[in-house]
Amino acid sequence: MTEQSDDARHLSMANVDIIWTSGHPMVLPIAGTPLCKLDLHPVHGTITLLTAFTPPEPDVAKWRNISFSPVNSDDENVGELTVSVEGNVHGAYGLLTSVADQLQLHQQPLAAAVATAIAKHRDLFAGKAGLSAEQEVGLFGELIVLDFLIEKIGAGPAVEAWQGPLSEEHDFVFSDVHLEVKTTSGEHRRHMMHGFTQLVPLRNVPLSVISIQLTRSNHQGGATLGQMVSSVRAKSGGHRPKVDAALEAMGWEDADVGLYNTYWMKRNHPRAFGVDDRFPALTAARLAEVIPNFKAISDLSYRLDLTDFTPSALPEPLADFVTLEEDH
Structure with missing residues (x-):
C-alpha cells in the first residue's frame, strides 16, 4: 500500500523514490477535475503530466528540462507537460503536482498553472541562456x-x-x-x-x-x-x-x-x-x-x-x- 503526502492528493517522496528506483513505468491518476495523470518513466528519465487544457498552450520555451506538446484527441484539447528529471526526481514530481493542484484546486487554465508552478520551483529550471x-x-x-x-x-x-x-x-x-x-x-x-x-x-x-x-x-x-x-x-x-x-x-x-x-x-x-x-x-x-x-x-x-x-x-x-x- 502506498503512502501519500499530508494533503492526501499525492504520493510521499519516499514512495516516489520506490517507484523511480524500481525502474518500471507507472501512471498515477490525480483525483479531481480536469483529468490529470502522472506518467513516471524511469527508463526515459521523465515524468509527464497528461491533462485536458484550454488554449493557449503554456510558454515553456525558455526553460530547461521542460516541454509541452498537444496530443491528438477527438473529444477535447489534451496536452503532455514533460519534465526531464536529470537527477532531481523530487523537484520534477513536485513541479507537476503543483501544476495539477493549480488546475484542479484553483481552476487555473493550464498556461497560468504552469507559470505559477514554475515560479514556485524556479531552481529546478534555470532559464535557457540562448543567444543575447x-x-x-x-x-x-x-x-x-x-x-x-x-x-x-x-x-x-x-x-x-x-x-x-x-x-x-x-x-x-x-x-x-x-x-x-x-x-x-x-x-x-x-x-x-x-x-x-x-x-x-x-x-x-x-x-x-x-x-x-x-x-x-x-x-x-x-x-x-x-x-x-x-x-x-x-x-x-x-x-x-x-x-x-x-x-x-x-x-x-x-x-x-x-x-x-x-x-x-x-x-x-x-x-x-x-x-x-x-x-x-x-x-x-x-x-x-x-x-x-x-x-x-x-x-x-x-x-x-x-x-x-x-x-x-x-x-x-x-x-x-x-x-x-x-x-x-
Whole structure:
C-alpha cells in the first residue's frame, strides 16, 4: 500500500523514490477535475503530466528540462507537460503536482498553472541562456550573407568563405576582399566593434564592413533565426558539417530554437564601408601612438555610427549584395 503526502492528493517522496528506483513505468491518476495523470518513466528519465487544457498552450520555451506538446484527441484539447528529471526526481514530481493542484484546486487554465508552478520551483529550471539579442541579430546577418553567396556562387565556395568564429580571419574571406558583417535592429547603422584586431586588414587584402539593418516582421514577410538556420543548412548540402560547426561556435543550439520567435527582415539594402586610413577603427597601432602604457589595456569594445558615412562598392560576387544609394 502506498503512502501519500499530508494533503492526501499525492504520493510521499519516499514512495516516489520506490517507484523511480524500481525502474518500471507507472501512471498515477490525480483525483479531481480536469483529468490529470502522472506518467513516471524511469527508463526515459521523465515524468509527464497528461491533462485536458484550454488554449493557449503554456510558454515553456525558455526553460530547461521542460516541454509541452498537444496530443491528438477527438473529444477535447489534451496536452503532455514533460519534465526531464536529470537527477532531481523530487523537484520534477513536485513541479507537476503543483501544476495539477493549480488546475484542479484553483481552476487555473493550464498556461497560468504552469507559470505559477514554475515560479514556485524556479531552481529546478534555470532559464535557457540562448543567444543575447545582439548575438541573435548578428548571426541572422551573417546567415543572410551566406544565403546570398550560396545562391550566387554555390554552397562549396560560399561555406568555405564563411570563417565566422572558427579562425582568426574575418567573417568572410575572399582573395580580393575580406568582410566583417555587422547587423543591427536599430534605425541607424550603429554597430558594436570588439577588440583591437577586428578592423585590421590581413595580408594586405582590402577589408570592408558590411552593415545590415533588420526590422521586426511577421511570418509572411520575414523569418525567425531558426528558419534561417534550417534554410541555410538545407542549401549547404554536403557542406553542412562546416556550417554546423560554425553555428555551434557562435552559440547556436538546436534545443534553444523556441527562444527565437522574432520574425526578421531587412530594413533596407545592406551597405559596405571600406576600412581605409580614414575609417575610425580603433586598432592597436593607432592607440599605441596616443595612449601611454597602451599594453595595459586588455580588452576593448566600442560602437560606431556609420549612418552618414559614404558607402563603397564590393567586387563580385558581392557587388549586388550592397547598394551605394541613400537609405529611404
